[in-house]
Amino acid sequence: xxxxxxxxxxNSSRIFLAAAIVAPLGMFGQMVIRxxxxxxxxxxxxxxxxxxxxEPGKSTTYKTPEGQSVIISRVKETGTVDDFIALxxxxxxxxxxxxxxxxxxxFFCPCHNGKFSALGKPLTGPPxxxxxxxxxxxxxxxxxxxxxxxxxxxxxxxxxxxxxxxGCTNQRRTPA
Amino acid sequence: MILxxxxxxxxxxxxxxxxxxxxTNEPVPNHMKHWWFCLGGTPAFLFLLQIVxxxxxxxxxxxxxxTAYESVKYISESxxxxxxxxxxxxxxxxxxxxxxxxxxxxxxFSGAYRYPREINWMIGMCILLCSTVLGFTGxxxxxxxxxxWGATVGANIADSIPFIGPLMKKVLLGGxxxxxxxxxxxxxxxxxxxxxxxAVLLFIHISILRIQGISELEFSSDKKQKNKVFNFxxxxxxxxxxMALILMILLSALTTLFPAxxxxxxxxxxxxxxIKPEWYFYTVFRWLKLFSGTFAVLxxxxxxxxxxxxxxxxxxxxxxxxxxxxxxxxGLFSVLIIISLTAWEALVVx
Numbered sequence: 001x002x003x004x005x006x007x008x009x010x011n012s013s014r015i016f017l018a019a020a021i022v023a024p025l026g027m028f029g030q031m032v033i034r035x036x037x038x039x040x041x042x043x044x045x046x047x048x049x050x051x052x053x054x055e056p057g058k059s060t061t062y063k064t065p066e067g068q069s070v071i072i073s074r075v076k077e078t079g080t081v082d083d084f085i086a087l088x089x090x091x092x093x094x095x096x097x098x099x100x101x102x103x104x105x106x107f108f109c110p111c112h113n114g115k116f117s118a119l120g121k122p123l124t125g126p127p128x129x130x131x132x133x134x135x136x137x138x139x140x141x142x143x144x145x146x147x148x149x150x151x152x153x154x155x156x157x158x159x160x161x162x163x164x165x166x167g168c169t170n171q172r173r174t175p176a
Numbered sequence: 177m178i179l180x181x182x183x184x185x186x187x188x189x190x191x192x193x194x195x196x197x198x199x200t201n202e203p204v205p206n207h208m209k210h211w212w213f214c215l216g217g218t219p220a221f222l223f224l225l226q227i228v229x230x231x232x233x234x235x236x237x238x239x240x241x242x243t244a245y246e247s248v249k250y251i252s253e254s255x256x257x258x259x260x261x262x263x264x265x266x267x268x269x270x271x272x273x274x275x276x277x278x279x280x281x282x283x284x285f286s287g288a289y290r291y292p293r294e295i296n297w298m299i300g301m302c303i304l305l306c307s308t309v310l311g312f313t314g315x316x317x318x319x320x321x322x323x324x325w326g327a328t329v330g331a332n333i334a335d336s337i338p339f340i341g342p343l344m345k346k347v348l349l350g351g352x353x354x355x356x357x358x359x360x361x362x363x364x365x366x367x368x369x370x371x372x373x374x375a376v377l378l379f380i381h382i383s384i385l386r387i388q389g390i391s392e393l394e395f396s397s398d399k400k401q402k403n404k405v406f407n408f409x410x411x412x413x414x415x416x417x418x419m420a421l422i423l424m425i426l427l428s429a430l431t432t433l434f435p436a437x438x439x440x441x442x443x444x445x446x447x448x449x450x451i452k453p454e455w456y457f458y459t460v461f462r463w464l465k466l467f468s469g470t471f472a473v474l475x476x477x478x479x480x481x482x483x484x485x486x487x488x489x490x491x492x493x494x495x496x497x498x499x500x501x502x503x504x505x506x507g508l509f510s511v512l513i514i515i516s517l518t519a520w521e522a523l524v525v526x
Contacts, residue, residue: 017414017417017418024424031256031260031261034256034257035232035235035255035256035257035261036232036235037256039255039256
């Protein structure tokens with residue numbers, strides 16, 4: 001074999017080996033990213049309560065399958081789905097939990113003094129400056145039953161352990 | 177730009193390319209060109225694979241009796257490529273132990289454990305034992321029927337060791353029987369303690385190998401060659417890389433064709449009709465069935481002791497008798513017994 005041909009074979013075998021290392025590593029890397037990347041959440045409709053039980057001015061805390069709390073209130077009495085509003089209790093500013101303050105009828109976030117109206121509109125604090133509203137979840141009424149569309153479970157753990165706590169918890173007076 | 181960057185690093189880490197080359201360019205004897213002699217690098221690669229896949233699995237695995245089985249099911253059925261990563265970890269473990277056994281057999285039959293390499297043989301034995309315990313604790317984490325009862329039987333075997341047995345069982349299980357603490361202990365042992373111990377053992381094993389150099393064998397085909405040695409980097413490393421690539425293909429094929437199984441969830445009230453440990457415990461398991469508890473455990477301990485001290489027994493035997501290669505026949509006889517016991521256990525139900 002003359003030297004140039006030998007060199008050619010040497011170089012091409014090296015390139016071949018490099019490709020044989022890089023290709024599976026790249027493929028495995030892609031698998032690892034897919035493995036670690038959180039699964040896409042899918043939303044589903046869940047039953048909340050009968051509309052007849054829901055008087056105007058009343059609210060309830062609904063626990064989603066992922067463990068998040070949603071405050072559902074009846075603000076009007078027209079008999080349509082627009083009577084109801086479902087708001088997340090997570091402050092859109094930095095994710096703290098808001099709570100209802102009966103005296104001034106607002107949702108208050110203790111982390112940075114953000115305030116929201118009963119309809120989730122920002123009133124004061126950082127959320128007002130950035131015009132961040134409380135996240136609203138879609139609702140629907142079917143045959144007198146109220147349903148909410150929320151992310152469905154993606155974690156086996158919560159579904160396993162919290163199944164008995166899921167759904168509506170305490171009903172209480174106001175926000176509206 | 178690159179030169180500037182190189183200068184920046186050189187200033188802070190004054191290591192020359194020549195020094196790095198010297199560190200990696202260990203001359204390797206010619207016999208290492210034979211494929212059979214890549215068996216030492218194989219467990220090293222598989223150890224790395226086990227670490228990577230193990231870390232990935234622990235992102236989802238939840239070590240508690242309430243959630244362990246569900247989390248494994250979730251990994252296998254819901255997480256993208258979860259079945260593949262779990263399969264690689266499972267088959268990787270099987271190959272890891274198999275390659276250690278093959279490596280040990282190669283070292284044994286080529287007499288590479290003899291003076292001055294006795295210490296490295298004993299460290300190798302520690303690596304083998306550590307790997308089997310890793311396999312045992314890992315299998316128990318799935319929390320299916322077989323793994324649950326396997327862990328229970330394993331802990332009770334420890335119990336029958338005189339004096340320290342009951343204490344070992346209690347420490348391992350975190351109580352008198354399998355309880356809520358057990359799976360956490362197994363997880364910490366499997367995912368933190370034993371891998372660290374194994375990493376240290378492997379480091380010492382390879383360091384001693386580098387200090388002593390590889391024992392030299394000469395095959396008839398090597399005699400014609402002018403050079404007695406060749407370079408580790410890149411020549412031998414290429415061989416190891418090719419071996420690693422072939423292993424990955426094999427492991428991927430096995431994972432696809434025979435995915436990691438998930439049986440029924442553990443039920444502490446019902447023992448399944450057929451309990452089998454992982455294949456590498458078949459010999460010990462059959463041995464335990466052949467003899468009474470304490471005798472079986474003590475004799476197993478004695479055999480392990482003999483394996484540990486074999487370099488010294490062999491040297492004594494070679495000095496005192498004229499049978500210079502008796503170890504080969506003893507080795508063949510032992511391998512035959514191990515294969516027979518394993519096959520026996522594999523073929524019968526009880």
